[in-house]
Amino acid sequence: MIYLILDVFYNDIGGECTAKVSGIRFHGIEQTEILSEHIVTVENVAPYESGQFYKRELPCLLAMLEKIDDPYDVIIIDGYVFLDGVSKPGLGKYLYDSLAVKKPVIGIAKNHFPEVSNDYAVWRGISKHPLYVTSVGMEVDEAKHLVANLAGKHRMPTMVTAVDQLGRN
Template sequence: MILATDVDYRESNAVAAGILFERWESESPVKEITVRVSNVEAYVPGQFYKRELPCIKALLDTIHDSITCILIDGYVYLGKDRKPGLGKHLWDMLEGQIPVIGVAKSAFADTPEPAELIRGNSIRPLFVTSEGIDAEIARQCVRKMHGENRIPTLLRRVDALCRKGHGARGMGRGAWDWENMLKFFILLRPQCCQTYVYEYSKFQ
């Protein structure tokens, strides 16, 4: 099974979510898991893994299926110097037994261009890094994941799953996402609806 993970935070509490699926092209998960984690560490710039890694570990402790690869929301390596990111620390915690692929939505300073991946009709890249699996193979795996937009279907789903644990909706960790912004603009300017729909589709 392939495992996609994500974590959503509310102050000192978090919900870690995981989706298990069989093939990279899968549209639907085999299983969904959520775990509530209390007393998570405060965010420290440059040490994000100390906050998120315990949450992913708590999630993994509840999974008894055989996992062939783990997808995280973030980086395995940071920048051209390949500084260890969340994914590398996860790889080390697992003693190199399971390949880890990081899929980041935002660019990190000096991220090598080969890490960029354009999907669907989007003009914005995802940033794919990995350990335990060849970097190009990792990008191809993410490329062929189900979904015509920038973010694969199951990565959107696991994001929504962890946020749902807090009663929230949307993509990412911010209060607003592109879908909600689109709805807001349409309410303001109904006559421009088609333009906003086009712009929204380009960024997904």
């Protein structure tokens, strides 16, 4: 399986917002190998709206996906697929619905959303705080297993840190 992990870093300057979207294609779970790295800059990004985060981030993720010609099987995002774990759409569900060719989307969220139960928590390393994993197109237990076993000894899997750093550099 080839995974594509995506992240968006925002830069607000003088009332104008741009986004730097980073993506890493990789394979392997416990031992990962980077296949390719991608960067896309998106101009005139929508302002942040509380409770409507997808309106800002979705166009950025779609801009990245338009630029990637290499194959991938699963998309991993920073955020929730479902805001209640099962049916209330979040960024990942909106992304999935926007895909012409459906690929499973796994959301890894760092912060707990009130409507998401601990059934979605994944504990990694010795962290006192879990990650919250939701998915569409893949059973959530399979997605949780994947995230729990991604390379890295700490709370954040190595690939989550790598795509974040790629976007910030």
